[in-house]
Amino acid sequence: LLSVAGKVAKFGGWSVDIDTYNSYWSDEVCNIHEVPMGYSPDVNEGINFYAPEYKDLITKAFTDCAKSGIPYDLELQIITAKGNRVWVRTIGEAVKDAKGKIVQVQGAFKDISALKKSELALIESEKKYRALIESSQDAIFIDQNKKFVYINPACINILGAKSEEALLGKSPLDF
Numbered sequence: 001l002l003s004v005a006g007k008v009a010k011f012g013g014w015s016v017d018i019d020t021y022n023s024y025w026s027d028e029v030c031n032i033h034e035v036p037m038g039y040s041p042d043v044n045e046g047i048n049f050y051a052p053e054y055k056d057l058i059t060k061a062f063t064d065c066a067k068s069g070i071p072y073d074l075e076l077q078i079i080t081a082k083g084n085r086v087w088v089r090t091i092g093e094a095v096k097d098a099k100g101k102i103v104q105v106q107g108a109f110k111d112i113s114a115l116k117k118s119e120l121a122l123i124e125s126e127k128k129y130r131a132l133i134e135s136s137q138d139a140i141f142i143d144q145n146k147k148f149v150y151i152n153p154a155c156i157n158i159l160g161a162k163s164e165e166a167l168l169g170k171s172p173l174d175f
Contacts, residue, residue: 010111015095016043018066018103029109032088034080051077051085062092066105069094075112087116146171 012028021043030039033049043062050058054076061072071093077085092107133140139155141148148167151159159175161167 012109013107014109015104015106016046016062016066018105025109032080032086032109032111033078034082034084049078049080051079053077058090062105065092065094066102069096069102075116086111087113141172143172146173148172 010028010032012026012030012032014023014025014029016023023040023043023046025033025035025040027037030037033039047055047059047062058074058076061070061074064070065072071091073089073091075087075089077087079085089110089112090107091109092105094102095104095106097103133152136152137154139158140152141155142150147169148171151161151164151167156164156167159167
């Protein structure tokens, strides 16, 4: 059941032994990296999957977790064994022995590419919407509870205000 859930959610687990710096990757972590099942790289090899712009960030996060027990939860990109860029969420936490010594770092790993694609599409849509509204010669405003919460430049000019701040929070019924 966990295997099926991991495939559907594109979600897996990993762990690193602090003494050897060898890792264990679940089948789904291997799938996300596009490597054979059972692949278990050392820490440096695992970090090398991260896109160049994220290597320093993940290295610091992992090192801080392994040495000081500081957990992390990051959204970064990896470059798979087949050369594909994939957005992932990686979470790491320290595991301590009975004496409080950190002996392992373990975590979760999820392919969030579809989510990131949706987020980027939403950002682009927002940019287009803002450009359209901001450049319109028509007065456009949004009110909530009979108070201005957004006013485009044309509306500011039509109402004769000096700035958007002069109108925000006031009632459209006052004009």
